Each structure stands twice: as structure tokens, then as C-alpha cells.
Amino acid sequence: xxxxxxxxxxxxxxxxxxxxxxxxxxxxxxxxxxxxxxxxxxxxxxxxxxxxxxxxxxxxxxxxxxxxxxxxxxxxxxxxxxxxxxxxxxxxxxxxxxxxxxxxxxxxxxxxxxxxxxxxxxxxxxxxxxxxxxxxxxxxxxxxxxxxxxxxxxxxxxxxxxxxxxxxxxxxxxxxxxxxxxxxxxxxxxxxxxxxxxxxxxxxxxxxxxxxxxxxxxxxxxxxxxxxxxxxxxxxxxxxxxxxxxxxxxxxxxxxxxxxxxxxxxxxxxxxxxxxxxxxxxxxxxx
Amino acid sequence: xxxxxxxxxxxxxxxxxxxxxxxxxxxxxxxxxxxxxxxxxxxxxxxxxxxxxxxxxxxxxxxxxxxxxxxxxxxxxxxxxxxxxxxxxxxxxxxxxxxxxxxxxxxxxxxxxxxxxxxxxxxxxxxxxxxxxxxxxxxxxxxxxxxxxxxxxxxxxxxxxxxxxxxxxxxxxxxxxxxxxxxxxxxxxxxxxxxxxxxxxxxxxxxxxxxxxxxxxxxxxxxxxxxxxxxxxxxxxxxxxxxxxxxxxxxxxxxxxxxxxxxxxxxxxxxxxxxxxxxxxxxxxxxxxxxxxxxxxxxxxxxxxxxxxxxxxxxxxxxxxxxxxx
Numbered sequence: 001x002x003x004x005x006x007x008x009x010x011x012x013x014x015x016x017x018x019x020x021x022x023x024x025x026x027x028x029x030x031x032x033x034x035x036x037x038x039x040x041x042x043x044x045x046x047x048x049x050x051x052x053x054x055x056x057x058x059x060x061x062x063x064x065x066x067x068x069x070x071x072x073x074x075x076x077x078x079x080x081x082x083x084x085x086x087x088x089x090x091x092x093x094x095x096x097x098x099x100x101x102x103x104x105x106x107x108x109x110x111x112x113x114x115x116x117x118x119x120x121x122x123x124x125x126x127x128x129x130x131x132x133x134x135x136x137x138x139x140x141x142x143x144x145x146x147x148x149x150x151x152x153x154x155x156x157x158x159x160x161x162x163x164x165x166x167x168x169x170x171x172x173x174x175x176x177x178x179x180x181x182x183x184x185x186x187x188x189x190x191x192x193x194x195x196x197x198x199x200x201x202x203x204x205x206x207x208x209x210x211x212x213x214x215x216x217x218x219x220x221x222x223x224x225x226x227x228x229x230x231x232x233x234x235x236x237x238x239x240x241x242x243x244x245x246x247x248x249x250x251x252x253x254x255x256x257x258x259x260x261x262x263x264x265x266x267x268x269x270x271x272x273x274x275x276x277x278x279x280x281x282x283x284x285x286x287x
Numbered sequence: 288x289x290x291x292x293x294x295x296x297x298x299x300x301x302x303x304x305x306x307x308x309x310x311x312x313x314x315x316x317x318x319x320x321x322x323x324x325x326x327x328x329x330x331x332x333x334x335x336x337x338x339x340x341x342x343x344x345x346x347x348x349x350x351x352x353x354x355x356x357x358x359x360x361x362x363x364x365x366x367x368x369x370x371x372x373x374x375x376x377x378x379x380x381x382x383x384x385x386x387x388x389x390x391x392x393x394x395x396x397x398x399x400x401x402x403x404x405x406x407x408x409x410x411x412x413x414x415x416x417x418x419x420x421x422x423x424x425x426x427x428x429x430x431x432x433x434x435x436x437x438x439x440x441x442x443x444x445x446x447x448x449x450x451x452x453x454x455x456x457x458x459x460x461x462x463x464x465x466x467x468x469x470x471x472x473x474x475x476x477x478x479x480x481x482x483x484x485x486x487x488x489x490x491x492x493x494x495x496x497x498x499x500x501x502x503x504x505x506x507x508x509x510x511x512x513x514x515x516x517x518x519x520x521x522x523x524x525x526x527x528x529x530x531x532x533x534x535x536x537x538x539x540x541x542x543x544x545x546x547x548x549x550x551x552x553x554x555x556x557x558x559x560x561x562x563x564x565x566x567x568x569x570x571x572x573x574x575x576x577x578x579x580x581x582x583x584x585x586x587x588x589x590x591x592x593x594x595x596x597x598x599x600x601x602x603x604x605x606x607x608x609x610x611x612x613x
Contacts, residue, residue, distance in 0.1 A: 018409060018412055019413065022406075022413060022419055025406060025419075025423070026422050026423070029425075029426070030425075032438060032440075032441050032454070033426075033429075035441065035454055036436070036437045036440060047452065048452070049452075051450075051451070051452050051457050052452070052454075053457075081292055082292075085295060085296050088296065088299065089303060092299075092300060092303060093303055093307075096303075096304055096307050097307065098338060100335070100338065101334065101337075101339070104331045105335075108331040108334065109327055109331070110327070110332070111328070118603050118606065120342070121606045122599050122603050123342065123347075124602060125545055125595055125598050126595070127548070127549050127588065129549070129571055129587070129592075130349065130350045130353050130588045130589070130591070130592050131346060131349035131353070132575065132588070133352075133356060133575065133581055133584060133588075134348065134352035134356075135349050148299075152299070153345070157342065157344060157346060158345060158346070160338055160341055164338060188315055189334075190308075193311070217430070218429070218430035218432075220430065220432050220556075221572075224572075225575075236432075237430050237432040240433065240436065241432050241555065241556050244435070244436060244439070244556055251440055254439075254440070255440065258432075258433040258437060261430060261432070261433050262429045265428040265430075266425070266429070268428070269428040277424065277496060280427055
């Protein structure tokens with residue numbers, strides 16, 4: 001059976017024009033990243049005197065020196081590890097804590113359930129700017145500024161409303177009969193949660209995890225403020241923005257650094273495209 | 288690699304989940320077989336406590352404090368009434384900031400929506416739709432900082448007569464005779480536009496994916512019927528497709544607006560708000576860290592919140608109407 005389409009059988013658009021338009025848009029959208037990728041492998045002296053589109057003509061020269069430099073002396077190696085140290089717990093913590101709360105909202109009875117949940121829905125879009133000054137003061141008081149622990153807590157707190165909202169909607173829509181039969185078999189709430197609810201929720205958790213991880217991985221503002229500009233704990237976004245200030249037109253380093261930071265998100269994107277798109281779409285409302 | 292960072296990572300990935308799970312099992316053990324309403328309520332409290340605690344500490348308490356700080360002076364010592372707010376709406380530099388946010392709001396939102404819709408409509412008609420859409424969506428995966436570097440390189444400027452290594456200037460010099468290379472990020476006539484282009488490049492994929500999903504939801508029979516009745520593709524687009532896409536478009540526009548109001552990274556990396564490109568979020572950062580004026584910084588944050596409140600109210604309303612499926 002032919003695929004039912006939104007297009008008329010006698011396509012009234014000249015097909016050639018259609019293909020050309022899409023091709024032009026796709027090329028325009030990819031050129032910036034392509035230029036970056038190619039330039040990051042070009043030697044310093046050539047980047048400065050010829051365009052990246054001339055890389056394959058004369059003189060033909062590519063190098064890994066830029067990567068070697070930014071990873072070691074440019075601190076991008078250390079920052080890559082820092083980004084991981086910041087992003088992994090900042091993803092695991094809010095999801096687990098939110099899952100507990102979501103389970104309670106979906107399957108337990110307690111007073112003020114509706115109002116509390118409405119507050120959480122309201123908090124979804126609150127601009128983080130509203131929290132920066134008081135939290136920074138709190139962190140200074142408890143010596144959490146510039147520590148990984150502090151930024152984990154901050155990302156967890158900021159990520160919770162959205163995570164609770166998403167997981168609660170998912171868990172609530174699960175058929176109640178599976179829970180009842182588990183209860184009749186004598187299972188406790190923790191047993192049901194860990195052996196039944198969590199495994200069923202994997203699709204929702206996967207989208208949420210990808211969204212939260214990418215959000216933290218790509219975040220600049222929170223890291224800039226709560227890590228206090230310390231180089232030894234800086235994630236890649238902070239290190240890169242410092243490089244922009246100090247190297248200005250040192251394109252051989254900037255392009256390599258940018259690509260190092262993009263590598264992981266791009267792998268996630270191509271490997272888990274379905275969950276990735278779902279997560280980004282669902283999470284785009286977050287404050 | 289330092290040994291203690293690996294250790295730290297291991298602890299956080301293994302120990303934190305173990306600790307949290309242990310907490311839940313322990314609470315169940317404490318409750319024992321306590322049945323009845325008290326037991327049920329206590330259990331719910333245990334399950335909610337970590338989340339509620341963090342939400343209060345990181346969102347509720349700071350929001351209340353910031354509201355208070357916004358009517359205090361630079362060092363939060365004494366109350367100054369509406370002074371900080373008056374400054375926001377009268378100071379010359381602040382007015383430029385507000386103007387820039389308005390420019391972003393208008394042009395970013397319109398361009399992203401239009402391009403997203405256009406690409407969704409075009410891609411719907413070809414077999415390689417998925418691949419084309421993946422290419423457009425890809426920028427959503429990278430950070431604004433990396434995008435800032437990519438586009439600084441795109442906009443690179445050398446004086447006229449010299450070899451242009453920035454794609455934009457090189458392309459325009461090649462195809463438009465007599466074109467004088469421009470310093471896109473420094474020229475006050477073009478720099479805001481140049482920054483907005485970066486935002487559009489990143490977010491068009493988002494608008495495209497959602498609008499494309501809306502497009503697929505339009506019943507094919509409806510379009511077929513219109514075609515049989517002799518409607519041409521443009522009439523169908525204007526009379527059927529666009530009206531039916533209106534609710535989806537509203538959702539996309541709302542999301543774009545929430546996000547564009549808070550734009551920070553791209554301006555921070557590309558111009559640092561210099562030469563008339565500053566936006567609200569960057570101004571707040573400067574008031575905080577460069578001028579240590581916490582009153583003004585807080586007031587700026589509150590203005591941002593006030594603009595977003597309608598969306599907040601709408602979300603809550605929609606949720607109450609839709610019940611569990613909001």
C-alpha cells in the first residue's frame with residue numbers, strides 16, 4: 001500500500017524547486033558546524049590566511065595539534081572531566097528524588113495534594129534569575145561556592161519541578177490494576193516502586209535523563225555563578241568562554257575546543273535521537 | 288587524571304542513589320505495618336520530603352527573598368521603595384537593554400516560527416524528510432557557548448581588500464560585487480541582528496519538529512477533499528493547514544518567548560553585551576558581579592518574572608482544566 005501523504009497526487013510544486021529549496025536550507029544550516037569541524041584540524045598558520053572551504057585545495061595540510069593543545073594546556077581535558085562530574089550526579093539526583101515524589105503524587109493520598117502540585121506546575125517556568133542572589137549568599141555562608149556538591153544541589157533543585165511534573169503524569173497514567181495485584185501479593189510501596197514502577201517508566205526516564213543531562217552539560221550561567229570562576233572546577237562552557245576572552249581570534253584553539261564540547265551531545269543525538277527529541281521538546285518549557 | 292575526581296564521580300553515581308533508595312526502604316521499615324490514615328500520610332511525607340525540601344530551599348525561599356531584595360539598596364541594608372524599578376525604566380542604558388529584549392522577542396520569535404513552519408511544510412513533501420530534519424535540529428544539541436564560537440568564526444572580519452576567512456563576509460564579497468566586508472558584531476547597526484541569527488539557527492529545529500508533528504496530525508481526507516474540490520496548494524495552506532496548526536503554533540510561540548526572554552549565553556560569549564547589545568539577563572549578571580548592586584539585580588530578575596507570570600498562570604489553568612493529562 002502506498003504511503004498516504006499530505007501531498008496531492010499530481011504534485012503542483014515543481015519537484016526540482018522543492019528539492020533545491022530543501023538542499024539550500026540544509027546546506028545553510030550545516031555550513032557553520034562544518035566550517036568549525038574542518039578548521040579545528042587545520043594548522044594555525046593556514047587558518048589565519050585562508051578560508052576553511054579552501055582546506056582541500058592548496059596547501060593540503062591537516063593536524064591534531066589544536067586538539068592536543070586545548071586538551072592539555074587549554075584545560076579542556078580537565079574541563080571535560082569536570083563537565084562529566086557536574087552533569088552525571090546533576091542528572092541522577094533530581095530524577096530519583098522526583099520519581100519518589102511523582103509516585104506519591106500519583107498513587108498516595110495526603111492533604112493539600114492538589115495545591116502543592118499546582119505550585120510545582122507554576123514553578124516550571126520561573127526564571128532562574130530569581131534565585132541566583134539568595135542561593136549564592138546561602139552557598140557563601142555554607143562554603144558551597146566553587147564546590148561540585150553545591151552545583152549538584154542547585155541543578156537538582158532547579159530540575160525537580162519539571163522532573164516531578166513529567167514523571168507524575170507518566171506514572172499516573174499507568175493502569176492501577178497492576179498496582180492492586182502487587183499489593184494483594186503483599187508487596188510494599190518500595191518494592192512496587194523499584195521493581196515495578198521504575199522499570200515500566202524507562203521511556204519517560206530516558207527522555208528526562210537526556211534532557212536534564214544536556215541542560216546541565218550546556219549550561220553556562222549556573223556554573224559561572226556558583227563555581228566562582230575557579231579554573232580547577234570549571235566545566236567546558238566556562239573554560240570556552242574564558243578562551244574566547246583571552247584568544248579572541250585564535251581560531252585554531254577555539255574551533256577545537258568547541259568541537260570537544262559538542263562531541264558528546266552529538267553522539268547522544270545520533271544514538272538516541274527519538275528520546276533526545278522527546279526530551280528536548282518536553283523540557284523546553286523549563287525555567 | 289586525578290584519582291580523587293574519579294573517586295568523587297564514583298561516589299556520586301553509586302552512593303547517592305544507594306543512599307536515597309536506602310532512605311525509602313528505611314522509612315518503610317520505620318512505618319512498619321502502621322495502617323490507617325496516619326500511616327498513609329506519614330508515608331507520603333517520607334516520599335515527598337527530599338523533593339519538597341530542595342524545592343523550598345532552591346526555588347520558594349530565593350524567590351521570596353529576591354522580591355524583598357528588589358526594594359532594598361545596593362548592599363541590601365535599607366529599603367528604597369520603587370527606586371530600583373524606576374531606574375530600570377528610566378536609565379538610558381537600561382532602556383537600550385529593554386529595547387534589545389524587545390528586538391529579540393519580536394524578530395527571534397517571528398523568524399524561528401516562520402522558518403520552522405516553512406521547513407516543516409517543505410520536508411513533509413520529500414522522502415528524505417527524517418534526514419533533513421535531523422540536520423536542522425542538530426544545533427539544539429550543542430551549547431550556546433559552542434554556537435557562539437561557531438558564529439564568531441562565521442562573522443570573522445578582515446578589513447576590505449584583505450583575505451576574508453569568515454564565511455559570511457567571504458560569501459558576500461564573492462557574490463555581491465562592490466560589497467564592503469562588515470564587522471557584523473561590532474557595527475551597531477548589525478550586531479543585534481547578528482546575535483539574533485544565532486538564536487534562530489539554534490531554535491528553528493525545535494519549532495520545526497513540533498509544527499511538523501502538528502502537520503502530520505491533520506487528517507489526510509480533509510486535504511484530499513479540498514483537492515478534489517479544485518483547491519490549489521496555496522489555498523489549502525491558507526484555509527486549512529494554517530488554521531488547524533494555530534493551537535500548535537501558539538504552544539511553540541509561548542515556549543520561544545519564555546526562552547528568548549532569558550537569553551544570556553550567546554550574548555555573553557559573542558559580545559559580552561558591549562556596543563549596545565546587552566539584554567536583561569546579561570545586565571543582571573553585571574549588576575551582580577561587576578557593580579555588586581544586589582537591589583538593582585533583584586529588580587531586574589523580578590521584571591523578568593513579571594513578564595513570564597501570564598505563562599505561569601496559563602500553565603496552571605490548563606493543568607486544572609486538563610486534570611491528569613495536562
